[in-house]
Structures are given as structure tokens and as C-alpha cells.
Amino acid sequence: MQTDLCIFDSHTHYTDAAFDPDRDALLRSFPEKGVTGCMVCGTDLATSADCVSLAAQYPELLIAAVGVHPECPAPPEGYLQELERLAAMDAVHAIGEIGLDYHYEGYDKEQQARILREQLVLAKRLDLPVILHCRDATGDMLAILREFAPLSGVMHCFPGSAETAKEVLSMGLYIGFTGVITFKNARKPLEALRSIPADRLLIETDCPYMAPVPYRGKRCDSTMLTETAAVMARKKGMTTAEICRITAENAARLFRAEHLLK
């Protein structure tokens, strides 16, 4: 592993139980492996609170996002006040992850749209960027985002086309890519990647999920981002170190986390 790299993982879930056996040892090993910053994302009220505590323990490495994910059960009444209370903590630099997900049967479109809109309103009022999750819901997602544009934030794990990327960028958002771009069937996101200016790109693991090739099926962590960065670098005609550097600078700018750049 090169140590002159500057890797900022813009989307992680280090509060996940998959990291219980060795979380501290793993996080402490990051600086020497070139990982200088990670965003830890909440998915409901409990994980959001966990993200805030974890990020507060590692102020030199982690920042947190608080929010309710569309796949989680509908949050209790009063959840917005709880998110706002958490968002006031120093460690919190974004609202997320929030969005729409129509992948599995049984979803409730209206409920997901309401919860997304409520959190977008909160993010605007608190002047925090948003971390957006969208699966199988591009049309509805773009329609809701148009109501709120211009927006500060990122469309994470971008699965879309170059055309969708263009509209997402025009609303002021950054676009994040996971290890999915290292998979064999990644033609569409790779095409979109080509059209996205380097200063609007982020890289992310979404760990513990989505380990890039050649680690597929293993527990993912931020050190594996070099594989994703290498694929991105080839597409953009840059070196892996350059892609790591520019995406780290982008993340630090978007999340107001310049203190995590080395």
C-alpha cells in the first residue's frame, strides 16, 4: 500500500456490526495506509446516534452524517427534532443517507417521498449537505430534487446514465462512485463517469458492502478504495494518486472537512 496517497472515503458504515471484532484496530491503521478521512453515514435514529459517537472518538479521521434511509422502517414522530439535536454536534457534517429505494417489494412510495422531503427541508434549514441514496427510483428522485435545487450534496453509489449525471450535476450535486465500477457489468456507470468533471467526483466504499474487485465477497473497508480509484483514474486519464487527491479535496470542500486533508 502506498503511503503517499490521500484517500477520503465519502460513504461508509463503520458502525455496522461487521466491524465489531476489530473496529478500533482497523480505524487506527488507516493513516499509515493513506486513508485520511471517512464519512460515516446513519440509516436510522439509532445508527445516526452511533455515527456521531464514533466520529467524536476519531475527530482526526471521521465525520458523521445523520438521517433516515428509505429502506428503514418509518421513523417515529418527532424524529426530525432528534436529527436536528444530533446535527448540532461538532462531528456532524451532513444529513444522510436519505433518498428513495424501490428495489424490494412492499415499499411505500408516498411515505418515502414524505420522509425524503422532510429531511431535505431540514438540511436546507441547517445549511448542511445531503447524502442521497437512489435505487430503481431515478424519475421520482429527480422530480423531488428539482423542487429543492440548487442543492449541496452527493448522489452516492451512482448507478445512472450520463444523461442523469448531467441533470444531477446541474442541480449542484457531486456524484459518488463505489467499487461497482470495478465490476465486469459496469458499462453504464463507467460511461457516465467519463462525462463528469473531475472536480465533482467522489469515491466511496459503502463498506462493509460492495467490496471492489479483487476483494468481491469480502468485508469491505476504506483501504480497498485504491482499486476503485485505479479504475476511475484509467477512465479520466489520470494517475490513481491524482484521483485520490482530487476526490479527497472534493469531499473536504463539500463536507467542510478541510481538517481531514493531509
Ligand SMILES: [Zn+2]
Ligand atoms: Zn450506504
